[in-house]
Ligand SMILES: Nc1ncnc2c1ncn2[C@@H]1O[C@H](COP(=O)(O)OP(=O)(O)O)[C@@H](O)[C@H]1O
């Protein structure tokens with residue numbers, strides 16, 4: 001099986017690489033013309049554009065950012081009549097990655113999507129929807145989502161466990177399935193995220209996600225200017241991998257730290273020192289991004305966002321800078337009925353591999369120069385006075401009272417450590 005990867009540049013999709021996967025062997029390379037003309041437009045920040053052939057037993061790590069997951073994956077498995085498992089990843093990519101997050105897509109998936117639309121002539125020219133239509137999710141809405149891109153039970157272009165729809169708002173404020181609205185009519189791009197499951201706890205996690213994001217913004221974490229908003233049980237999240245300017249849509253490179261670390265598949269768990277090292281290797285300003293990442297982890301611990309896996313942190317390329325994206329997927333995940341334990345941790349980078357749980361120890365073990373270590377320590381000390389205000393900030397931003405109460409000891413621990 002083979003596929004062609006396309007990258008979005010200057011208003012158009014350009015063929016950029018060829019991937020072949022056969023009998024457990026993968027081979028890929030950049031198109032020659034692409035390699036010549038686009039040396040500065042990589043598919044991955046850790047794969048320089050050149051004319052080399054690459055070989056491996058798995059798909060290149062960056063492609064796993066595009067493999068359908070969650071509800072979109074289950075839907076496509078049914079359509080393709082495939083058993084789930086790692087062998088399904090490549091066929092799922094070739095059918096489902098027609099419109100992913102970021103600026104890469106798979107040409108074969110676009111053809112698959114177009115044939116789906118052709119088989120459903122009723123899909124053409126449908127009017128847009130209001131947010132109330134999305135919240136109600138009537139039979140009519142589900143039918144529309146199905147026609148608008150096989151999104152009936154979720155969506156194939158966005159990862160994560162919670163069901164989601166990628167939606168685009170047109171200039172009249174109406175919402176459409178993202179893949180069907182031409183760029184020229186797009187005003188804003190959104191992810192509509194639903195609760196992961198049907199329990200009260202699932203709903204509580206989602207209800208608090210918008211408030212959690214406001215707290216992060218208030219305390220100085222890099223957040224996207226347009227914050228998520230809650231409508232019934234739908235969290236509407238403005239996308240930061242797209243920018244609309246003068247009637248044109250710009251798609252930004254976005255890549256998970258799992259990809260930066262070359263991790264193929266979905267179950268690998270790097271330790272947090274490896275994550276920091278990966279971020280520093282590609283960041284325009286390694287010091288700023290290290291500090292930003294550690295602050296986010298302070299909040300993960302203080303506010304018990306336990307789901308800190310390597311695809312919940314990503315880098316973006318924006319205005320020539322390589323940096324962490326604004327924060328996403330930040331919620332009281334300790335409440336999740338699946339009991340998500342803290343996924344990634346700080347393991348001492350020596351033979352002992354002991355888990356470090358004091359910021360002083362983490363700082364001491366970071367592979368940075370003495371001067372930078374000092375600057376990080378000072379900045380985290382200053383951050384302590386903000387973290388101290390967390391309970392008040394959380395209440396003011398609408399986090400549930402019982403969550404704030406439950407988190408107080410965790411917050412105190414962070415403040416004590418940061419001050420030390
Ligand atoms: N505001 C956003 N802009 C662009 N991409 C986003 C945004 N929020 C999330 N994503 C992307 O969508 C994926 C799924 O969203 P996430 O909130 O992590 O869902 P889940 O809770 O199901 O894991 C993320 O891994 C990330 O790649």
Ligand SMILES: [Mg+2]
Pocket residue numbers: 159160161311312329
């Ligand atoms: Mg996620």
